[in-house]
Amino acid sequence: MNLKPLEDKVVIKKVEQEETTASGIVLPSSAKEESNIAEVIAIGKGISDDEKKQGEISIGDKVVFSKYAGTELELEEEKYTIIKFSDILAVIEK
Numbered sequence: 007m008n009l010k011p012l013e014d015k016v017v018i019k020k021v022e023q024e025e026t027t028a029s030g031i032v033l034p035s036s037a038k039e040e041s042n043i044a045e046v047i048a049i050g051k052g053i054s055d056d057e058k059k060q061g062e063i064s065i066g067d068k069v070v071f072s073k074y075a076g077t078e079l080e081l082e083e084e085k086y087t088i089i090k091f092s093d094i095l096a097v098i099e100k
């Protein structure tokens with residue numbers, strides 16, 4: 007099943023990041039705050055058709071998004087978030 011965002015919406019999947027304490031202990035994801043870094047899964051047509059937004063983000067990019075942005079959903083045992091393009095704060099370049 008595919009998620010197809012409408013207009014200026016973006017489907018993202020949060021990236022789990024391991025956190026290690028100064029002494030080298032790896033904290034499980036339940037013991038820390040949720041990350042606001044995600045991978046772009048799908049982009050709405052309103053973004054790809056807008057000349058100002060074209061090329062800003064693409065599928066597969068890692069992005070930083072507003073902490074409380076979007077609507078979370080679970081589909082086929084995978085968790086996704088649908089956010090507005092304007093809630094994306096930065097693209098993480100490799």
